[in-house]
Amino acid sequence: MTSPEALLICGSPSVGSHSREAVATAAECLAELGGTNRIWDLATRPLPILDAARHGRGMHYADPAARELVALADRADVLVLASPMYHGSFSGAMKNALDHLDTPHVQGKPVGVLAHGENLSATQVCDSLRVVVRALKGLAVPDQLVTVPTDFTSTHDGRRRLTSPAARARLTAMSRQLIALSSMPSAVGAFALHGN
Template identity: 45%
Template sequence: MTNVLVLPGSSRSGSFSTALARYAADRVAEAGAGAWLWDHRQRPLPPADPEYHDRPADHPDRTVRELEHLASRCDAFVLVTPVYHNSYSGLLKNCLDHLTMHHFRMKPVVLLGHGPRLTAVQAVDHLRTVVRGLYGLALPAQAVTTPADYGSDTEDRPRLKDPALCGRVTEAVTMLLRTAGHRAEGRS
């Protein structure tokens, strides 16, 4: 089975980017793959410690070791960020700083973002450069949302509702799973 680690860049309750991450994780699961959605509220990470930069599995913090374990076992990633100062969030940066090139090497990555305007695509572009630096394969399919693209679910949390964007995220997840599947087949 293909496993996908979904890393949102927000810990805020009611976060649009976390809703977007949930939507992507649900599409992964609906396709029959494993979807692991990291929850920063439930599993906060400490600041990255350069002492463990090349060996996160040895980090004394259990949560960092859990993240490292999931990243080692996954076949693909979905990175989702809110826009902070015209770039991706520090929370996501800290999460990525706990991982290494080993975790991303030749693995497909879908990039998703949320911001007040469509200029949020710049944060996704910044992540594309980071993924390249980690030797991951940033896929061309991506999506950026704004507040108008959401409604509310039964718990009054944001829920992606725009049909075109739902289609874009689904298309990106489909591309991710196809690419990850080819990658996994090539390993056997």
């Protein structure tokens, strides 16, 4: 079996965010299990607001970054979506990124969801992301991660590190589910076609 390719999208518009660190740790966990990863950080690679006239025509988007995101999502075997909690849901930056994708880019693929907030009410982000994944006919895996500030420590250079053993264990479990399902695309695809 070839190494599954993962596209991890960080939906925080802030550089060096908690969400970005959680995504980096998720990428490490996937790599340890044999995955290859691409991280799309919306803080450093923002996308233009979706041109509704071009929705569903991803490779024909005028913006080259939007075309690249669509191509990466199309090629990926696995997706990971991470966002901070904004007003009880995921960020506008993440919503815009997901609006650039269409069902064929997600359908039948296992998807992991991550959230960050001041407290565990940020699980609402994961709930909202699962609704979108289902609408795009992807398969959100059972394990997810919600982080809070105490899950992180600051390094001497001011960066954040996800140091919570429980958080790392959840990411490892989620990564195992993503990798396992990516090796069964026909089964996942059939499940996604009939709803999840």
